[in-house]
Amino acid sequence: MTGSEGSRDNGPVRYRILGTTQALRPDGTAVPLGGARLRALLSVLALRAGRAVPAGLLVEEVWNGDPPADAPGALQALVGRLRRALGAEAVASADGGYRLTAAPDDVDLHRFDRLAGEGTRALADGDPEKAAVVLDDALALWHGPVLADLPDRTAEAA
Structure with a gap:
């Protein structure tokens, strides 16, 4: 694989x-x-x-x-x-x-960024229903604190 x-x-x-x-x-x-x-x-x-x-x-x-x-x-x-x-x-x-x-897009953080941008554009275009669906999809990607396994989450990577 x-x-x-x-x-x-x-x-x-x-x-x-x-x-x-x-x-x-x-x-x-x-x-x-x-x-x-x-x-x-x-x-x-x-x-x-x-x-x-x-x-x-x-x-x-x-x-x-x-x-x-x-x-x-x-x-x-x-x-x-x-x-x-x-x-x-x-x-x-x-x-x-x-x-x-x-x-x-195979990484949840990058997918989140893309979906959040799409949701923001949908709001700006006057389509709150689409924005709600896309932003819900983005929020569903979160499963805890970002970079929970990085020893120093304030480091350059973060």
């Missing part, structure tokens, strides 16, 4: 970061992710879905400013664990860092 390329279950993996970090298979079941650092890594990558995140920033965010002695090796090991959980193609090496291969 891969990030945005889907799987035999006909659809992409969806990522939640509006609450506890989760990866959901197309059938809605959660992918077991393991420990807090793995969820923090996925959170930082999902914030920038489809874009490269420099290794230094990943280390800073995942270890909350207290990196291990061999930070590059520890990050590589963590990325390897994430790839085993999500599928090898879900996390690509890119430009001195890594990127989640998901489309932005």
Whole structure:
């Protein structure tokens, strides 16, 4: 199974970061992710879905400013664990860092932003019924505090 390329279950993996970090298979079941650092890594990558995140920033965010002695090796090991959980193609090496291969709309935060914009435009266009439906869909994406699994939710990623 891969990030945005889907799987035999006909659809992409969806990522939640509006609450506890989760990866959901197309059938809605959660992918077991393991420990807090793995969820923090996925959170930082999902914030920038489809874009490269420099290794230094990943280390800073995942270890909350207290990196291990061999930070590059520890990050590589963590990325390897994430790839085993999500599928090898879900996390690509890119430009001195890594990127989640998901489309932005496969991440609840980015989908929320899109739906909130659509709702705001519907209100501005005088269509409160459409706005209510779209904004309800946006609010339904929230499952707790944003970036709940990021050690420092005031960090650059947030």
